[in-house]
Amino acid sequence: MTEQSLDPKDWERFRSEAHDLLDHCIELMQRADERPWQHVPEDLQAQYAIGQTEAKQADLMTRLRDEVLPYHAGNTHPKYWGWVQGTGMATDVTASMVAAVMNSNCGGRNHGANYMERAVIDWTCRKMGLPETAFGVFVTGTSQATVQAFAAARVRALGSDVRAGGQGEVRLTAYAAAGVHNATKKALELLGVGSANLRLVPLSEGKMNIDALQSMIAEDRAGGAQPFLLVGTAGSVDLGLYDNFHHLADVAAAESMWLHIDGAFGAWTRLAEEPYRSLSDGIERADSIALDFHKWMYVGYDSGLCLVRDGAELRAAFTARPVYLDGKERGVASGEPWFCDYGIDLSRGNRAIKVWMALETLGEDAFTQAITRNCRLASRMAEEVRKHPEMALAQDPVSNVCVFTADASLSLEDQSELNVRIAVELQESGEAVFSTTKVGEVEMLRAAIVNHRTTEAHICEAVQAVADLASK
Numbered sequence: 408m409t410e411q412s413l414d415p416k417d418w419e420r421f422r423s424e425a426h427d428l429l430d431h432c433i434e435l436m437q438r439a440d441e442r443p444w445q446h447v448p449e450d451l452q453a454q455y456a457i458g459q460t461e462a463k464q465a466d467l468m469t470r471l472r473d474e475v476l477p478y479h480a481g482n483t484h485p486k487y488w489g490w491v492q493g494t495g496m497a498t499d500v501t502a503s504m505v506a507a508v509m510n511s512n513c514g515g516r517n518h519g520a521n522y523m524e525r526a527v528i529d530w531t532c533r534k535m536g537l538p539e540t541a542f543g544v545f546v547t548g549t550s551q552a553t554v555q556a557f558a559a560a561r562v563r564a565l566g567s568d569v570r571a572g573g574q575g576e577v578r579l580t581a582y583a584a585a586g587v588h589n590a591t592k593k594a595l596e597l598l599g600v601g602s603a604n605l606r607l608v609p610l611s612e613g614k615m616n617i618d619a620l621q622s623m624i625a626e627d628r629a630g631g632a633q634p635f636l637l638v639g640t641a642g643s644v645d646l647g648l649y650d651n652f653h654h655l656a657d658v659a660a661a662e663s664m665w666l667h668i669d670g671a672f673g674a675w676t677r678l679a680e681e682p683y684r685s686l687s688d689g690i691e692r693a694d695s696i697a698l699d700f701h702k703w704m705y706v707g708y709d710s711g712l713c714l715v716r717d718g719a720e721l722r723a724a725f726t727a728r729p730v731y732l733d734g735k736e737r738g739v740a741s742g743e744p745w746f747c748d749y750g751i752d753l754s755r756g757n758r759a760i761k762v763w764m765a766l767e768t769l770g771e772d773a774f775t776q777a778i779t780r781n782c783r784l785a786s787r788m789a790e791e792v793r794k795h796p797e798m799a800l801a802q803d804p805v806s807n808v809c810v811f812t813a814d815a816s817l818s819l820e821d822q823s824e825l826n827v828r829i830a831v832e833l834q835e836s837g838e839a840v841f842s843t844t845k846v847g848e849v850e851m852l853r854a855a856i857v858n859h860r861t862t863e864a865h866i867c868e869a870v871q872a873v874a875d876l877a878s879k
């Protein structure tokens with residue numbers, strides 16, 4: 408038996424098939440508006456199983472074309488505004504190809520991808536207004552970034568002994584505005600702080616109420632707890648709201664607490680034009696920021712970043728290199744700093760290249776325009792909603808999120824039912840994708856616009872489609 412190579416038997420055939428596939432993929436991207444989400448047909452679901460017939464395997468390209476590529480999640484479509492899902496960009500295609508060919512392990516050592524990652528981190532630190540000492544690490548997304556940032560906060564609070572000895576009897580407490588993303592709770596659970604030690608501070612006028620925050624901190628201190636972490640939100644999941652980061656930074660400084668900002672999508676108003684840019688004023692005072700590129704910087708999944716004001720504090724929470732990972736002065740194992748010292752992952756791919764390619768191809772200003780446009784489109788949607796007397800907004804959009812009910816004349820329960828039905832019907836018909844969220848007692852239609860393909864016409868069509876379904 409001849410030994411089988413894992414490289415193609417026939418490189419010319421591979422080349423030609425790959426070219427065909429690339430052409431097809433680019434065409435799909437170019438015609439994203441013709442390709443809404445669709446259900447994976449039941450008979451096809453089983454076909455994903457590994458080890459299909461010989462004939463099937465021989466024709467993998469046809470399978471990709473007919474059975475895989477059509478069943479995307481829909482978020483590439485211009486009328487997709489569900490949850491907070493990025494659209495992706497053409498530069499992802501070429502960036503992913505280059506990343507695959509290089510197959511860089513960005514845990515450390517001396518190679519190009521690490522310089523690229525540092526360059527993107529450096530750019531992001533400057534955009535966020537962080538000082539020279541700041542550093543960070545690319546991660547899967549804000550969920551992971553949050554865990555890592557909180558780990559650094561905990562080392563600051565309890566000293567580096569906590570890494571070996573655990574938290575012991577100390578009761579750490581954390582504070583965030585009601586409506587904070589679940590990622591904060593999960594991170595506190597993972598770190599053993601416990602989500603029961605997260606205090607949810609009420610909002611007033613859409614921002615964390617500072618008086619309430621201060622009395623909660625005082626109460627917890629009096630009860631023997633150690634308040635260690637204040638979490639601000641830049642762009643809340645439900646309504647796209649922003650805390651006042653200057654107020655939070657003042658409290659954090661006075662109380663010797665770590666200020667973390669969940670800026671998963673909302674941190675990017677830093678690039679927007681006014682009045683949106685100033686929503687994130689004061690973000691530069693954070694001890695750490697968690698943010699995503701795969702949402703409002705439009706790059707493909709997955710790509711998030713954990714930034715810490717003093718990179719040494721992130722390193723103090725994670726560095727741990729056994730001898731086999733020792734850095735050297737020269738050769739492959741040189742090239743400090745190594746990213747494995749700044750987070751959970753040892754082996755990690757080149758997540759920065761999609762951002763690097765996008766910025767180098769399109770320029771920063773293109774993002775300023777797209778982000779600003781998304782905010783204006785949320786307001787445009789609100790304007791359309793106001794034209795329908797039966798509809799009602801949850802509130803005027805602050806940033807890129809517009810939430811409304813299709814018929815405010817109904818009972819609260821009937822409104823929820825109607826809104827959910829409309830969302831599902833629009834999704835299934837391929838007309839548009841809203842998600843729903845509960846505002847007070849009503850489950851409402853919600854559009855979080857992080858979509859560079861959306862135009863005003865798309866917004867108007869979608870609101871009209873809601874009105875048509877509501878009157879049915």
Ligand SMILES: *Cc1c(COP(=O)(O)O)cnc(C)c1O
Binds near residue numbers: 548551642644711
């Ligand atoms: C999406 C989101 C998260 C979680 O980020 P992932 O990238 O999905 O891990 C956290 N906070 C907010 C406000 C978000 O929108």
